[in-house]
Amino acid sequence: xxxxxxxxxxxxxxxxxxxxxxxxxxxxxxxxxxxxxxxxxxxxxxxxxxxxxxxxxxxxxxxxxxxxxxxxxxxxxxxxxxxxxxxxxxxxxxxxxxxxxxxxxxxxxxxxxxxxxxxxxxxxxxxxxxxxxxxxxxxxxxxxxxxxxxxxxxxxxxxxxxxxxxxxxxxxxxxxxxxxxxxxxxxxxxxxxxxxxxxxxxxxxxxxxxxxxxxxxxxxxxxxxxxxxxxxxxxxxxxxxxxxxxxxxxxxxxxxxxxxxxxxxxxxxxxxxxxxxxxxxxxxxxxxxxxxxxxxxxxxxxxxxxxxxxxxxxxxxxxxxxxxxxxxxxxxxxxxxxxxxxxxxxxxxxxxxxxxxxxxxxxxxxxxxxxxxxxxxxxxxxxxxxxxxxxxxxxxxxxxxxxxxxxxxxxxxxxxxxxxxxxxxxxxxxxxxxxxxxxxxxxxxxxxxxxxxxxxxxxxxxxxxxxxxxxxxxxxxxxxxxxxxxxxxxxxxx
Numbered sequence: 189x190x191x192x193x194x195x196x197x198x199x200x201x202x203x204x205x206x207x208x209x210x211x212x213x214x215x216x217x218x219x220x221x222x223x224x225x226x227x228x229x230x231x232x233x234x235x236x237x238x239x240x241x242x243x244x245x246x247x248x249x250x251x252x253x254x255x256x257x258x259x260x261x262x263x264x265x266x267x268x269x270x271x272x273x274x275x276x277x278x279x280x281x282x283x284x285x286x287x288x289x290x291x292x293x294x295x296x297x298x299x300x301x302x303x304x305x306x307x308x309x310x311x312x313x314x315x316x317x318x319x320x321x322x323x324x325x326x327x328x329x330x331x332x333x334x335x336x337x338x339x340x341x342x343x344x345x346x347x348x349x350x351x352x353x354x355x356x357x358x359x360x361x362x363x364x365x366x367x368x369x370x371x372x373x374x375x376x377x378x379x380x381x382x383x384x385x386x387x388x389x390x391x392x393x394x395x396x397x398x399x400x401x402x403x404x405x406x407x408x409x410x411x412x413x414x415x416x417x418x419x420x421x422x423x424x425x426x427x428x429x430x431x432x433x434x435x436x437x438x439x440x441x442x443x444x445x446x447x448x449x450x451x452x453x454x455x456x457x458x459x460x461x462x463x464x465x466x467x468x469x470x471x472x473x474x475x476x477x478x479x480x481x482x483x484x485x486x487x488x489x490x491x492x493x494x495x496x497x498x499x500x501x502x503x504x505x506x507x508x509x510x511x512x513x514x515x516x517x518x519x520x521x522x523x524x525x526x527x528x529x530x531x532x533x534x535x536x537x538x539x540x541x542x543x544x545x546x547x548x549x550x551x552x553x554x555x556x557x558x559x560x561x562x563x564x565x566x567x568x569x570x571x572x573x574x575x576x577x578x579x580x581x582x583x584x585x586x587x588x589x590x591x592x593x594x595x596x597x598x599x600x601x602x603x604x605x606x607x608x609x610x611x612x613x614x615x616x617x618x619x620x621x622x623x624x625x626x627x628x629x630x631x632x633x634x635x636x637x638x639x640x641x642x643x644x645x646x647x648x649x650x651x652x653x654x655x656x657x658x659x660x661x662x663x664x665x666x667x668x669x670x671x672x673x674x675x676x677x678x679x680x681x682x
Contacts, residue, residue: 234429242422249411256404263397266326270390273323277383280316283309284341288376291348295355295367303352310345317341330389337382340375347372469509477506527567527654534561534608537568538596541575548583552592559597562606564675570651577644578610578671585614585669593668605657605674613668617661625661648673 229237287309293302317338324330355363480502484491491499538558542549564571579594586592592613599607617625626649649659652673663669 235426238422238425238429242418245418246415249415253408253411256408259404260401263401267394267397269323269326270394273320273390274387276316276319276323277387280313280320280341281380281383283312283316284344284376284379288344288348288372291351292367295351295363296360298355298360306348310349313341313345324386327389327393330386333382333386333389337379337386340379340382344372344375344379347375473506473510477503477510480506527570529565530568532564532566532568532571534564534571537572538575538579541572541579545576545579545583548580552583552587553590554583554586554592554594557593557595557597559595561596561598561608562601562677564606564677566655566675570654574648574651574673575610577648581644581671582610582612582614582669585616586612588615589613599672601677604677606677607672607674609670609672611668611670616663616665616667616669618665619663622661622663626659645671 283305287306290302290305294300294306317334320334320337321331324334351363351366354366360367480499484496484499487495538561542556579596582594583592586594594613595609595611597609597611599609601607626645648671652659652675655675657673657675659671659673661669661671
């Protein structure tokens with residue numbers, strides 16, 4: 189399995205710190221803490237906070253406006269009752285005056301036609317008093333005055349009724365003094381005084397309510413203006429925040445694009461450099477291998493076994509270095525090669541790979557399990573290289589098994605991805621090294637155990653990444669390994 193050398197954990201150096209006196213630290217003002225916290229809020233949090241504050245302000249304004257409007261409506265209702273009460277008082281006073289005047293004329297002349305207004309007043313007065321009680325039920329003082337007024341009116345009408353009876357029995361001389369002064373002089377004077385008090389009290393209440401209504405109206409108008417101002421401030425703040433955020437995002441995007449272009453240029457330069465270096469290393473290696481062979485041939489029998497072993501080691505190392513350079517060139521080309529996007533039949537691709545690897549299968553007992561694979565969108569040549577590397581990897585690490593078992597299949601499709609795996613019953617690997625499996629030149633086994641350059645799995649990851657997919661592996665020592673890769677079903681290639 190290609191990967192990894194263990195690294196021993198480093199012991200952290202001990203850190204010495206001096207005690208800090210908490211008494212020397214100045215307390216952070218509450219407002220400063222709030223401003224510092226606000227500065228770290230995101231644009232969404234700031235907008236939500238602004239909306240929350242304005243919403244709370246609008247709720248308070250609406251509640252106060254509702255209260256002022258309710259007071260205004262109530263005052264309007266009370267004003268209507270006050271105006272009706274004042275008008276009713278005038279009607280009652282006028283009716284009582286007409287009744288008293290006609291009553292006195294009757295006492296002087298004895299003509300009953302003058303009692304017409306009196307009798308009408310007596311007939312209408314209960315209704316007047318009932319209306320009066322209904323209109324004066326808002327205040328205790330006014331109710332008390334109306335009750336006294338009702339008693340006085342009743343007393344006046346009774347006194348006048350008694351005077352009428354005396355006039356009928358005793359004639360003018362019997363009621364002469366009543367005709368001159370009035371039958372209920374005291375009651376009439378008290379009635380006028382009470383009506384004046386009732387009228388003045390209602391006028392004072394009217395003025396107070398008018399002032400209260402005017403003040404509430406002004407407050408409501410001011411609060412509505414404040415609400416409109418808060419909405420304008422909110423809109424302006426949201427516009428400023430969004431504008432600032434958009435500008436900042438554009439700046440960051442431009443900076444990222446600039447850095448991406450620089451990084452892309454650096455990667456291309458690095459790939460070109462590695463390609464050139466790899467090419468340039470080929471000639472010295474050929475010279476080393478060639479001259480080692482010439483030296484072995486020229487020296488012939490003069491070389492002892494130890495010298496021949498040295499020359500063979502030089503030649504083998506040169507060839508191994510050549511393989512590394514070849515794999516590095518392939519790895520470099522995979523990063524620079526243009527991709528052909530087409531629909532790839534993975535079933536047919538696996539059959540082609542197995543046919544090309546038939547020479548590596550000779551003399552071995554291998555049990556193949558190949559499940560149906562999905563069609564994907566990608567570069568056929570690159571995906572063929574993925575299967576070549578993964579299947580070759582499985583063949584290599586099952587060589588110690590009397591019967592190699594290799595399974596190729598597809599996993600469940602999740603969120604638009606097609607998953608493919610290659611499983612073997614080989615030597616496996618320790619999962620603690622799983623993150624290093626796909627690194628360049630990483631190996632888990634010595635070269636004398638399993639040959640390899642440590643680039644095959646790195647090449648698999650690079651190809652799958654260029655297709656927009658993922659790679660991962662699972663395994664256990666001496667229990668085989670499973671290598672997975674996923675490819676998006678619909679996604680643009682990079």
